[in-house]
Amino acid sequence: MxxxxxxxxxxxxxxxxxxxxxxxxxxxxxxxxxxxxxxxxxxxxxxxxxxxxxxxxxxxRLTGKSTEEETEYNLLKAGESGDDSITLIPFQVLSWYPRALYFPNFASAQQCESIVKKARVGLKPSTLALRKGETEENTKGIRTSYGVFMSASEDETGTLYAVEEKIARATKLPRSHGEAFNILRYEVGQKYNSHYDAFDYAEYGPQKSRRVASFLLYLTDVPEGGETMFPFENGFNMDGNYNFEDCIGLKVKPRKGDGLLFYSLLPNGTIDQTSLHGSCPVIKGEKWVATKWIRDQIQDD
Missing domain, CATH: 1.20.5 (Single alpha-helices involved in coiled-coils or other helix-helix interfaces)
Known part of the structure; x- marks a missing residue:
């Protein structure tokens, strides 16, 4: 059991x-x-x-707009030349080498069209600042656009003044330090080989002032080509073999009303070697751009 x-x-x-x-x-x-x-x-x-x-x-951050429900600002009392309100201008950092910032929707379509209309009648072949030993003949083909210089005081519509004022707020560089706008038109095939906006003393001789920064306002869309390019971005292509006609590196596509800011000088006052830039050939369409060069000294009117 x-x-x-x-x-x-x-x-x-x-x-x-x-x-x-x-x-x-x-x-x-x-x-x-x-x-x-x-x-x-x-x-x-x-x-x-x-x-x-x-x-x-x-x-x-994306729109540059804010409501009282989203953010409340306790503003300080402004100085004699300051503002009583906050200015929001959205931007995107494209690169630190060179220091390049992108400003979407910086100007309205109406402002862009007004500038193009005003500039069209005065266009002439663009010229170059010549280095020692250079002539117009041996530099032909480097810059093939058409352009005209216009100051804000020449624009009775007030558009250039408004754009100039906004550029000063975006760059924190006074309006008095800016050159007149250089308004450029690039047709199919036209371009500007890579170059520096700041002039080297050794190549160009003594200067009263130097270009610190450049602000480009794109006045039209470009279907294909016409990019602003920085071939030395982040230190690339600086081995001495770069062909200054090559359209390589960081490329910024022109979009109507958008702005591009880049600095030519480093904080110590020397030229930023990575700020070398150019305009790629336009393949389709027409490129219009208003360039504002800003210097380290007050400019005469």
């Missing part, structure tokens, strides 16, 4: 184990999946909550 009882217990345990292990396994899977889905739902909810909390800040 004792042996039989043990045998019977053994059979019962074997059957129980055979039925119980799958059951226990299924229970474990159930709780694992339940915990996994619960964790995912909580994580998704937390992300949406974080996004909702950060959205006003992100929207203000």
């Amino acid at each position: 004792k042996t039989k009882t043990v045998k019977g217990n053994w059979r019962w345990n074997w059957r129980t184990n055979r039925l119980g292990l799958p059951f226990v396994f299924l229970i474990c899977i159930f709780f694992f999946l339940a915990g996994f889905f619960a964790s995912s739902i909580f994580s998704h909810y937390q992300e949406r909550e974080d996004d909702a909390r950060l959205m006003p800040r992100a929207r203000a």
Whole structure:
């Protein structure tokens, strides 16, 4: 009887184990999946909550607009030449080497069209600042655009004045340090080989002032080509083999109303070698751009 009882217990345990292990396994899977889905739902909810909390800040960064509900500013009393309100001009850092910033929707379509209309009647072949030993003949083909210089005082519509004022706010460089606008037109095939906007003393001789920065306002869309390019961006292509006609490196596509700011001088006053830039040939369409060169000294009117 004792042996039989043990045998019977053994059979019962074997059957129980055979039925119980799958059951226990299924229970474990159930709780694992339940915990996994619960964790995912909580994580998704937390992300949406974080996004909702950060959205006003992100929207203000992207659009440059803010409401009282999103942000409240406790403004200080402005000085004699300051502003009583905050100026928001959205920008994107395209590069630190060179220091290049992009300003979307900097000017309206109407402003761009007004500038083009005003400049069109005075266009002449663009010229170059010649280095020692250079002549117009041996530099032919480097710059093939047409252009005209116009100061804000020559524009009775007030458009150039408004753009100039906004450039000063964006760059934190006074209007009095800017040259007259150089408004340029590039047709199909026209371009400007890579060059520096700041002039090296050794190559150009003594100067009263130097160009610190350049602001380009694109006045038209360009379907293909016409990019502003920086071949030495981040130190690339500086081994001495670069062909100054090559359209390589960081390229900025012209878009009507957008602006591009880049600095020609480093904080120590020397030329930033990575600020070498040019205009790629236009392949389709027509490129119009208003260039504002800003110097380290006040410019005569």
